[in-house]
Structures are given as C-alpha cells and as structure tokens.
Amino acid sequence: MFLVKKQSNFLSDLNPDQRQAVEATEGPVLILAGAGSGKTRVLTYRIAHILDQQKAAPWEILAMTFTNKAASEMKERVKVLVGSDKNVWLGTFHSVFAKILRWDVSNIGYSSEFVIYDADDQERLVKYILADMGINPKEYAPKSIRNIISRQKNSLVSPESYASSVNSPFEKVVAQIYPLYQDRLRDNMAFDFDDLIAMPIRLFSECPDILKKYQARFRYILVDEYQDTNKAQYMLLHHLAKDSRNLCVVGDDDQSIYRWRGADLRNIIEFEKDFPNYHLFRLEQNYRSTQTILQAANSVIENNKDRKGKTLWSDREKGDPVELMEVVDEREEAQKVVESIKEEVFKGKRSFHEFAVLYRTNAQSRSLEDGLRRSGMSYTIVGGVRFYERKEIKDVLAYLKLICNPRDSLSLKRIINFPLRGIGESTLRRIEAWALNNGLDLFRAIGEVEAIPDIPSRIKKSVVAFHVMMQKYIALKDKITPNELVRTVVDETGLLTMYKGDTSVEGQGRAENIREFLSAVGEYVDSSESPSLSGFLEEVSLVTDIDSWNDKSNAITLMTLHCAKGLEFPVVFITGLEEGLFPVPRSLDEPEALEEERRLFYVGLTRAKDKIYLSWAERRRLFSDMNFRIPSRFLDEIDPDVVRKTKPARQQVRFERSRFHKRITEQFDTHPEYESFSQEDTCFQQGTRVRHEMFGNGTIVNMEGTGAKKKVVVQFENGVKKKFLLQYARFDSL
DNA sequence: GGCAATAGGCTTTTT
C-alpha cells in the first residue's frame, strides 16, 4: 500500500499544535496559521498521515494552492514523506479545474479543446466589442471594463443580474458588454482565467451526477492560503466537500493581500457558517524569525482593526535590530542596499542568495537593478514583464492556439498579417463581415475567401496561402511532437528570421526569447508523460515567473512584496517606504485598502529570518519627475525599541559632483547649442583611462549618444567590456 | 497596404 517512509513515528517531528491539526483528519478543519508557523509542513504531514492511516488512496486527496511554486514545493515534500506523490491531486486552483473542464465541460455545451485567454487577450476582446458597438475606447477604458467583468465573474454575478444592479453610465456600458464578452469567448471556444473557476460551478450545478462523481472521489480536500480565496473558489470548495465534509483550510487573515482580486475574508466566516462543528487550530509559534523581527511585525499589524487577532512568538534569539535607512533619492537607496549587502557578506559570511530586496511596485526595480549592476553583484528579478506575456512569445503562442483551436478568432486576427502578408485592415473587415453574414467563424471564412467580394485577387492568393499553411499544421498537430511542430511553425512563418535580421538590441532579444521558447517546448516534451500541444499551451497559460525562480543560483533576489508571499530569506530589504508609494495613494482614503497595505508590509517583514533593512527616500523620481516625499506611516507603527536609524553620512564629493553633472547635462539637453560647453565632454573621451570601483582600471574604447544619454564603452584590464551611461557611471580619472 | 514618427498611458499587486 502507500507506506509512509518513516513509518508512524514521523508525527514526532511536529509540535503539539501542529500535531493536533494533522491528526484531526475527519470533518471540517480551519487552521489559522501565522507566518512561519509551519503551514506547509502541517499540510504535507496531513496528507502523509491520511495515507499512512490508509484512510484514502492518493488519488482521493485533493490539495490546492494559489501558485505553482507552492504546489511543486508541496509535491516535493510529500514525496519525501511518502515516497511517491504521483497520484495525489496537488495543484493550483486554476490548473486543477482546467483539467476537470477538459474532461467534462462538453456536458454543458462547451468544447474540451478550449484555449485559455490571459488578461491581454481579454482586453483585446473587450476592444473588439467596443469597436463593434461604436464606443470610444478612450472614454470607456477596456482595462477597467475587463476588471469589472472579472470581478463580477469572481463573485458569481451573471450578466443578467449585473445589468439589473448597475447605476452609473459607465456601469451601464459594462452591463451591455459583459454578455457580449461571454458570447465572444464562447464563439472562440475560449475561457478566461475566471472561467476556469466559474465554469466548473456551472458544470456542477447543471450536471449533479458529475458533481457526485467528484464528491465521491475527493474524500479529503486541503486548501492552502485560504484567506486568498474568492467567492467563486469558495463555492467550488463548498460543492465538493458538501458530502464528505473533510475540508481542511489553512490561512492567515493577516496575510490576505489579494482583496483587490476578489479575495474575500468573509470566506472564513462563511466556512464557520457552512461547516458548523468545525475544528479550529491556531499555530502561533514562529520558527522563522528573530524576536526582534516578530516584535516589529506584531507592532505593525496590531494597528489593523479588522482581524481575528493572534500574536506570533518565537524562541529564537533576539537578533539584530531593524535597520532604518533614510536616503536622499532612489539612487542612494540602491547604493545603500549594495553597501549593506557587501557588509553582510563580508562580516556575516553570507552569500548572495540569502538576500531579497522587496518593493511595492515593479517600476521600483529599475534603480535597484542599476545599482546592483554597477556594483557587479549578481541578481535575479522575479516578475515584471513576464516571459509568456512578451509580444514575440504571444505571437508564436497565437499560431499554436489557432492550430489547436481554429475557432480562436482573436489569435487568428493577431497573426493573419504577422509576419506581414499584405492582408490589411480593410481586407480583414470584409472577411469578418462576410463571415458574419454567412454564419461562419473567421477561420472557415478565410478558407472560402474566393467567394468574398471586393478583395483584390493578389490579396486573395495571400489569404489562401495562409489558410493552406495553417491547415497543414492542423493536420500535422497529432502526427509530430509538439517541439517539432513549433520549430516548423517558427521556421516556416519566418517569425525567427525576421528578428534574426534585426540587429538592434530589442530584435536580438526577441530572437533570443523565441529560441528560449523553443527550448521550453523541448523541456515540456521531455518531462511530460503524454505531451500534446494543447497540454503545453495549458501549462504555459497557467505558469508565472515565480514558478521558474530557483533559489539555488547564488544571486540576490529582487521582487515585489506580493511575489514574496510564502517565501523566506535570511536578510530582507523593504524599499520605498514612503507615503503615496507604500501605502499606495489609492489606499489612502479607503480604510480597508489601507489595512491591506499594512498586511502587505506585515507579509514583507515576516519573510525575514535574521535581519531587516527598511528604507525611504527624501525624493524619488516617479513617472518622469522628481518629487519630495515623507516617510510611510507604517514606519511610525514599528515599536521604536527594535529600530536602529542609520542616517548615513551625506554623499561623498564624488556623488555630489555626479549630481551636479546631471543637472548641467539636463540643462544642456534643453539647450543643445550649449552642449559643447559641457566639461564632461573634455573629461571623458575615447582613450581616457578610468578606474571603476568594481571592475578596476580600463580604457574608454567607444562613446555614443549626447547629453544625458551619453554612453561610454570601457574595456577593462580584467578582460570585461562594459557599456555605461556616463551620468550614472562612477569613474575616477586616472 | 506599409512604414516611421508621435502621442499617450502607465505604475499596485497576479492566477
């Protein structure tokens, strides 16, 4: 049977609270687990314990997380305990229900060959609908329309009931679009992210026998990060666990940071109502952080009114105080991060992978990145522009989606003239109109292009060629492996060659990304048991960058606070603690939103094991201009006993000069005729010997750009060749 | 229909 490796004594690894939570396998269980209290441990041991007691077979256990990263970590740990994880249903909400939809969605009139639309696709779809309705997208922003529709779907509000509840003119327009949006998804045989949750609910209520099947199958259900579930997700759990009542949810109300995405803390209250006689367990012992860090975190979170209330404690040592750094601007902030890391590495004998630099918005990563790059430290950024959301990748994906599902007209429109085939807007409009009149989908219509009037024969030929090519791929789809197919598509359509020929940095980057994509397909094929194109597409739609982040490379990690949830690092920097940045301006007049910002700060603080650095800048460049800033209110909330303020000595002369230099080059930029007076032009030129604090001595071998954009290429004696923006470069003349 | 230049938006967070 499913033997647990360490046999029955493995429960002795747990503390009494954890052990109780693990052993209470029967009936509803709510575990309120503070940060670092061994939440994942409890979940994995629970799975092992259920198997050990032979209460269920692996495939009768369903465990759900929010990120693939959390899911794979859990899989790993279950594997260690149980020896095999193969058949435990362990995945994200979205991936688990995508799988279920593939199997059973045909029962409610949808195709199991559906494609998945991401936020960008959703927005495009809204744009097309707006265009059809003759509505100006500048007045009615597709982005906010998409957001509203998404929120409705997450709250299980149908188009009809939404329409009857709206008031403002804007909402009335959204109410018109919402049903059309759903129709269009259906016509394209596509689901958006929200459908992956909402559709199973519909499936379960329309087909009770299918619900019964899954109810009977999933005898034990476990949910991680329960505080982040939205109403739709709650309903799903409610349906599935109604019979067995063996639902175990683990959450921390203090770490709820996805309210804006529909996460609803009321789900904890609903749980108590829908599953009476539940067992409640609290895990308050933190195994991660020092006393000091917990004291700081507790003193902050106490300012929230809306919480169930708990206080984390730890028997770890007191540790270092929280370092609060007041800096002049974002450049000095980056500099201070660099210096502190250097010091920690030197004195504390730490290595780079033990550091995380966190920030509220992705935009803040740039200045930090510049600082780290200048210092020559290796770092990885998690998040930002995601790989699978890059334009060139989405283009390849659109080809693949169309091959899988020819009715996906959104993808068809994206690629019919890319690479350019002379099939322009007017041609497309004529085909679309004809398709509509003849009741055909777009792909079928382009197959009949000969019959469509008012299209020059030269263009018709091109349309036919496109159609023939796509038909060929569709026929090939099941005959060759996904990586052979993708390579063929990329080669034959010229997607790769067009970027190869582009010698610019962006062009080369895009070509590189496509090659990386090709190897991703290869990896998928190698690692999957029954690889298929649609399987690959599904995987791609549901992964995020954090999933591929690996903590084994020795590099400093940069990411947003949201991204950091669930992770831990010995040393954590939280930067940009300024009013109007963290907390963000939009939260200032809404108490609930402000509390969520505070929880986010709490999440950040509790990521740290040994040491925390906080920073705020007196001025910061936001958007395009510099503005003066005041420290975040959250800083005042930290118990002053645990804080050490470092108001570092003001800049060295070198730094002052470089800022002066910046000021004058900006002046010269607006008055180019004075540029020749810039002293730097004579200071640094080709052949000038320079010294860089990280790379050592070198020679300027090339220069490009003017004024503030002036760049120098330096060949260093150690063989490294680097390009710097002159205004940021920190050189000493030799 | 194709291409280059420009305007405009973005910056809260993501499955």
Place this chain on the structure above:
DNA sequence: GCCTATTGCC
C-alpha cells in the same frame, strides 16, 4: 522614462 498603439504620410 519607457513602452505600445495609433496616426499620418508614402
């Protein structure tokens, strides 16, 4: 400040 989408010209 950067990126994209749109505009206007060829």
